[in-house]
Structure formats: C-alpha cells, structure tokens
Amino acid sequence: MNILILGAAGRISHLVAKYILSQTDHNLILYARRAQGRLKVTVPGRMRLVDGDFKHTKPLLEALNGADIVYVNAMDDTEGLKNILAAMEEKKVKRFIGASILGIYDEVPGAFGAWNKRMVGTERIKLQAANAGLVEASELDYTILRLTWLYDQQNNRNYMLTYKGEAFRGAQVTREAVAQLIVDMIDEKSEKYLKTSLGVSEPDTDWNKPSFY
Ligand SMILES: NC(=O)c1ccc[n+]([C@@H]2O[C@H](COP(=O)([O-])OP(=O)(O)OC[C@H]3O[C@@H](n4cnc5c(N)ncnc54)[C@H](OP(=O)(O)O)[C@@H]3O)[C@@H](O)[C@H]2O)c1
8 A cells, every 4th residue: 555644754754654664565655845855765666755735735636646545744734634635535535544632522531631731722722623623524534643742762652542432541652652553553454443533642641741741
C-alpha cells in the first residue's frame, strides 16, 4: 500500500515513516512544507516527497495520487483540514487517521481533566473539537486519535486505548507508542478502528498530571 503522511516533518510523522520502512513493505508519500529541503529519500523506490501546505489544493491532489491511507499529523488548521477532506473525497481515498488532542468531548475526569483544561485552554480545545466534528461528519473511514501528553522514550511503545463515550485514562504517552499504534492500525485487517475516535495513552499513568510536569 501507499501511505501518505501529511505534516511529514513532524516528530510523530518521522517515527511513523521510520517504522513503516523497517516493519512493512508499504511505500511512503511524505507531504510537508518545504519537504525537499527538510526530508530525505533514504529508500529510493519506496518514498516520494511532495512540498505543500494543507491549504494548497494542487500539491495535495498530486500527493493523493495512488494513496491508500492518509495520516494527518495535525488537526488544528481548520481551512487546511477542510481542504484535506475535500481532496480525499475528490480522489476517492477513504482511510483517514488523524492526530487530535484529549478533552474534545470533555471526557477527561478529575484532577487531570482540570489540569489539562487549564494547560491547553478552552479555545484550543473548542477548535480541535470542531475540527474533529468535521471529520466525524465526513464519509471517510476515519480514526481520530485523541492523544494525551506526549514525550519521547526510545523503545517505550506501550499504548492503551479508550473509546468515545468512555472516560479518558492516562496522563502521558510516548511519540514512539503513538507511531507504533498508527503502523498497527495501517496493518489492521478488521474494521475495528474505522469510524472511531480513540483516546491514546500509556498504561498505568492515571495521574493528576504527566510525570514530566
Ligand atoms: N505535545 C503534546 O503533548 C500533544 C498532546 C496531544 C496532541 N498533540 C498533537 O499531536 C500532533 C503530533 O505531535 P508532534 O509532536 O508530532 O507534532 P509536530 O512535531 O508539531 O508536527 C506537526 C506537523 O504538522 C505540520 N503542519 C501543521 N499544519 C500544517 C499545514 N497547514 N500544512 C502543512 N503542515 C502542517 C507541521 O509542519 P511544520 O513543521 O512545517 O510547522 C508539523 O511538522 C500535533 O498535531 C499536536 O498538536 C500534542
């Protein structure tokens, strides 16, 4: 399959690309602002770079040529997200996986929920909630990832999921774990992740705030 990563210069995107190359036979289309200057083709024949912003329709349509699955590493640009959804519809690419944030359904209980709201801010949460709503209202086979607080730890790929309607659990998760989850989802044969919005965290981190705060 051909996996299109939108926002490919981002930190989770780098890990997703690395894991796809090492763990699978899939090809990569890497889409980023100034992609040619910032990203490298390390495996010729399996990688293609496209320069562009989410708001730029022409390069986006070009990047979607032949794509089977799209991973979007940021969902806070409303105009850009609308453009991505329209371009996917036009190119008949159905599978969307996107990175959002925890708290968009007011689903984070207790002291951690209050801390998160204070730290992220109501306006940013509202924006992400509205943008997630655009994806949920689409015809796409989407998975929205509501990521908890991110940190980096090599070889820590532990993740757990909570489902829409459930209380959110977990104050932190590594970017390595999120990237592994995305690769696992790409290779998932069942339809269990389609049309879902999942809370993503590390097991046994039900704390009042992340350990690094
Ligand atoms: N930090 C946390 O604790 C936390 C918690 C929950 C969720 N999140 C979310 O998780 C996501 C992934 O995390 P990360 O660490 O990998 O983020 P990151 O390194 O900031 O990557 C996001 C990427 O998206 C790209 N992007 C954003 N808008 C774009 C646009 N309009 N056109 C083209 N590219 C665009 C950025 O491009 P440029 O490099 O060109 O700016 C950046 O490379 C982020 O969206 C973040 O908001 C973060």
